[in-house]
Amino acid sequence: MNAAPDFALQPTLIGETIFLRPLQAGDFEPLYAAASDPAIWEQHPEPLRYQRAVFAGFFASALASGGALLAIEKTFRRGDRVVPLLRLESRGQGGNHRLYLPDP
Numbered sequence: 001m002n003a004a005p006d007f008a009l010q011p012t013l014i015g016e017t018i019f020l021r022p023l024q025a026g027d028f029e030p031l032y033a034a035a036s037d038p039a040i041w042e043q044h045p046e047p048l049r050y051q052r053a054v055f056a057g058f059f060a061s062a063l064a065s066g067g068a069l070l071a072i073e074k075t076f077r078r079g080d081r082v083v084p085l086l087r088l089e090s091r092g093q094g095g096n097h098r099l100y101l102p103d104p
Contacts, residue, residue, distance in 0.1 A: 009067040016074075023068035028059055031070070 010022035035041075038050045048054045062068035 010069060013069075018071055018073050020069040020071050023063055023070045025063060027070050028056070031059065032056075 011020075012022070013020040032052065032055050035055055036050050036052070038047075041047045041049045046054065046058070049058055
């Protein structure tokens with residue numbers, strides 16, 4: 001029996017400094033801009049992911065999964081900006097555990 005889950009696979013989660021929302025096709029360019037630095041991928045199992053064609057395949061797969069989320073840093077001076085997840089370093093410093101589901 002394959003019943004559909006009774007929870008959202010792509011919730012919007014809001015915290016004091018970041019929020020997560022479902023990944024959208026229009027997110028490709030800002031994410032690729034953040035991911036196009038080869039230094040990010042030097043020790044990653046897919047070290048060529050900084051290349052546009054390789055990243056495009058990864059992005060398409062994430063989008064098709066129906067479960068990918070985009071992290072956005074909330075800023076008050078310059079507007080919100082995309083946060084590359086590989087550089088999100090809030091673990092143990094009061095970041096990730098402050099996310100919550102918004103009221104419907």
